[in-house]
Every structure is written in structure tokens, then in C-alpha cells.
Amino acid sequence: MKFHIAINLERIDDSRDMAEVARHTLEMVQMAEEGGFEIAWAAEHHALEMTIAPNPFQILTWWGENTSRIRLGTAVATAAYWHPINLAGEAAFLDLISGGRLEFGIGSGAYQREFDRMKPGLKQSDGWRYMQEMLPVVRTLWQGDYAHDGDYWQFPTATSVPKPVQPEVPVWVAARSPITYDYAIREKCHVNCWPLTRSFEEAELYKRHLDEAIAKADNGWIPRFALMRHAAIYDNEADRAAALDAIRTVLSQFENLFRNAGDVVNGFPKSIPLDELKGREQYDPAMLEENLMFGTPDQAVKKLQRYRDLGVDEFIYYASMGLGLEEQKRSLRLFCDEVIPEFK
Template sequence: MKFQIAVNMERMDASLDMKAVRDHTLDMVKMAEQGGFEIAWAAEHHAMEMTIAPNPFQILTWWGEHTSKIRLGTAVAVAPYWSPIRLAGEAAMTDLLSDGRLEFGIGSGAYQREFDRMHPGLKQSDAWRYMQEMLPAVRALWAGDHELDGDFWNYPVSTSVPKPAQKDVPIWVAARSPITFDYAVKNGYNIQSWPLTRPMSEAELYMERLQEAVDANPGCKRPTMAMMRHTAVYDKPEDVDVPLAAARTQLGQFENYFKNLGDVENGFAKPIPLESLENRAEYDADMLTENLMFGTPDVVIEKLKKYEAIGVDSFIYYASLGLGHKEQKRSLELFCDKVMPAFS
């Protein structure tokens, strides 16, 4: 099993200096490269301090200037917020400036709150249609001249300038529903899945959906499957209280954004009391400790072996969960030094 890292610029409140937040992500990516991670992922989100990433290609290009081996991916570029020509050009420029290290991840978006601001009138549940029109257009623009008369975008003959440095840029789609697994397998795209805070059975469900899609499309190659979890590795079992408290705070903010409650001031969401949620069992402290990639190195190795056993090709270490910078770096240090050698 290989390893990838997702790390965001994030602030839970205004007490953190933005330059320190910025520099922390680069420190983490440098550590990940030195430790043997294969890909570093940057998200796209708007008007929220919990994930400060209005343009993932800017972040990746910056990381690329300070690294040499680790590949650089969007997780994910949100299709409805772009035009095909602009998205193709921005992605290709990042690939060119990083000497062909781009991993192009695309998705349909998560938060209705963002759609209300970035694409007013579009329901999140309909956004997958935009993704499925966008991706073929971007690939065609990378290849040469292309014109589009689509349902959502129209343009005369145009092309991507520049072209990507890679002949074939690896494509990733975010998938949880059967329709997206089928789409990825049919088209030869790699898959990222995120079981959120749900049990291991959720990860097993995604692997079942992948196998069903492969079985339904004979002759199509099985894509690479990457699974993401919030991760915190610590020295002693009793150290769990720190990442657990951080995770519960961040998840309370996540629920506010996700449910589009409107209780957001200057980019900071007021955390929802987790005990008030209908799905509050998903945030039970014992369940979070069990379901997330939390633990001492030995415990984390044992958990990761289960993902390896069900066929996960790459584990995405999700570093950003409201944890302090010092604790994030100690966790990544332990993961590189104590956990990854068990999978070499």
C-alpha cells in the first residue's frame, strides 16, 4: 500500500496568524516528501476559514517550487465553479511548472453553502452532471483544438494553453455513489473515497461498489483506489484526548457548513453541538477513536492492515482536523518513522 497526504490551510478561529498557517502546510508537504509519500493533495473551497483554498493550483505550484519528487494533486477541483478552458489551462500550467507532477482530481462539490455563492441556483445533488461534462472537455482541450456545445458550457474552437508536460495526466474522481464508481471504471479514472467518520464497514462498502463497477465493465482496467481518513498518531494511548477534542470541534463546524445553517461570521462557522445531531452516533468519542486513523504507531499499523486487506491501493493521510501545528508534525513524524516501514 502506498501513502498520500491531504493537508489544508485551516483556522478554527482568528487567533492563528495566516503566515504561520501557510508555512505549516509547506512544512508538512516537505516532511511527507522526505518520508516517502507519493502525492500531496490540495482542496478547493471558498469563503470558509476551515479550508482556505480558493485555487488549489496556486497552492500546488507553490509546493512544487519547494519540492522535487512528491506528486501534486487537486482533491478536488470543483467542476461547476470553473469553465473548461480556464480549468484546462490552470491545470496544465501547474503540470508544466512542476515538471509533470500533476495529479488531476475533479469532483462535483460538497457544500450547498458554497454553491449558493459560487453557482447560485445549482443544487449540490445535481452538480455531478457538470463534472461529467467538464472532464471530457478538459481532456479534449489538453489534446488540441476543441469546441463544445454542451448542456452547461459552450465555446468555439479553442485549446489549452499551455499543454500539460505529461502526455497522460492521471485523473482522479471523488466517488461514494455507485454511478460515480461506474463512471470512473468506464473511463479509466482513479478513485478517491472518504468514509467520513463512519465505521470500517463504510470502506468495505466502497470496495464492493468498486468491484461491482469492474464486474459490470468487462475489459476495463481496475482503477487505483485511494481511501482517506483523518489521521493522528501519538506516543501514548492517553494522548488521544488532544486530537479527539480537535476533531470534535472541527466536525461541529463541518456540520454547520454541510447543513448550510448560515451561522457563519467572517468565514468562521459556529460549531454545532454534536449531541444535538440526528447522526450524533457518528461523533461519539469512542467511535471516532475507533473509526478514524487515531492511535499509537502499533494501533495505526493494525488499522491500516485492514485497509490493505480489502484491496485499498493508497491511504490518504488527512492531516487537517483542527489539531495544533506541533501535534500535526509529531503525528506525521511518527507515521513516517514508525508506521510506513511496516508497509515498505
């Protein structure tokens, strides 16, 4: 099993200095590289302090300049917010200056709030249409001159400048629905999935979608299959309590964004009290500890073995969850020292 880290510049409130938050992400990526992680992922989000990522290529360029081996992935570039020539060139430039370390992740976008600002009039539920037109265009631009006349973009003959260093850039699609799995396999992409806070059965569902898409495409493509979970590894009660409190705070803000409630002030989403939510059992502490990659190193090993047996090739350690910076480092250190060696 291979391991990736996903980490965001993240502020839950304005009490933490932005420069400190930025330095922390780099330190975590450097720790991950030394600890045996293969890929570091950066998101794209806009006007939200809980995920400060207006351009993932800028973040990855910075991380790349301060690391030497870990690969650098977009998770994900939101297709509807880009022009194909711009996206192809930004991605290729990162591949060039990092020495061929780009992992290109593309997706449909997360929150209607962002679409209302970045692509007014577009429903988040239709973002996949832009993604499915965008990807083949970007791949063709990486190869040479191309003119495009599509539903969402039109341009005369152009090419990506620069070109990627890698002869074939690994492409990843974030998938949950069957239609996206079908697209990923048809286009010969790797797949990452995120079961949110749902149980192991959600991961089993995604694996069925994957297997069905592979059978349907019948094109010989067997993708890498990565699964992401919020992760907190602890060996004492104080860190356990801090992790559970932090994830519940983040989830209460996530619910605000997911519902497009509109209560975002100066970039900070207000929390929706969890006891007011329909389906609030999804945020029960015992359930969260069971479903997420929370626990002692031994508990994490057992959970990962279960995912490996399911057919998950690669695990994405999602570090951003409102946890204190030192607690995040302690968790990652335990994972590197006591969990990863069990899978070597």
C-alpha cells in the same frame, strides 16, 4: 501500499496568524516527501476559514516549487465553479512547471453554502452533472483544438495552452455513490473515497461499488483505489486527548456546513453542539478513535493492514482537523518513522 497526504490551510478561529498557517502546510508537505509519501492533495473551497483553498493550483504550485519528488494533486477541483478552458490551462500549467507531477482530481462539490455563492441556483446534489460533462472536455483540450456545445458550456474551437508535460495525466474522481463509481471506471479514472467518520463497513461498501463498476464497464481498466481518513498518531495520553478534542470541534463545524445552517461569521462556521445532533453517536470519542486513523503506531499499522487486505491500494493521511500545529507535526513524524516502514 502507497501513502498520500491531504492538508488544508485551516483556521478554527482568528487566534492563529494566517502566514503561520500557510508555512505549516508547506512544512508538512516537505516532511511527507522526506517520509516517503507519494502525493500531496489540495482542496478547493471558498469563503471558509476551516478550508482556505480558493484555487488548489496556486497552493500546489507553491508546494511544487519547494519540493522535488512528491506529486501534486487537486482533491478536488469543483467542476461547476470553472470554465473548461480555464481549468484545462491551469492544470496543464501546474504540470509544466512542476516537471510533470500533476495528479488531476475532479469532483462535484461539497457544500450547498458554496454553490449558493459560486454557482447560484445550482443544487449541490446536481453538481455531478457538471463534473461528468467537464472531464472529457478537459482531456480533449489537452490533446488539441476542440469546439464544445454541451448542456453547461459552449465555446468555439480552442485548446489548452499550455499542454501538460505528461503524455497522459492521471485523473482521479472522488466517489461515494454507485453512479460516480460507474462514471470513473467508464472514463478510466482512478478513485479516491472518504468514509467520513463511518466504520470499516463503509469502506467495504465503497469497495463493492468499485468491483461492481469494474465488472459493469468490462473495459480492462483497473484503477488505483485510495481511501482517506483523518489521521492522528500519538504515543502519549496528552496528544490522544488533544486529537479527540480537535476532531470533535471540527466535526461540529462540519455539521453546520453540511446542513447549510447559515451560521458562518466572517468565514468561521459556528459549532453545532454535538449533543444536539440526531445521530450524535457518530461523534462518540471511542467510535472516532476506532474508525479514524487514530492511535499508536502499532494500532495504525493494524488498521492499514485491514484496508490493504480489503483492496485499498493507497491511503490518504488527512492531516487537517483543527489539531495544533506542533501536534500535527509529531503525528506525521510518528507515521513516517514507525508506520510507513512496515509497508515498504
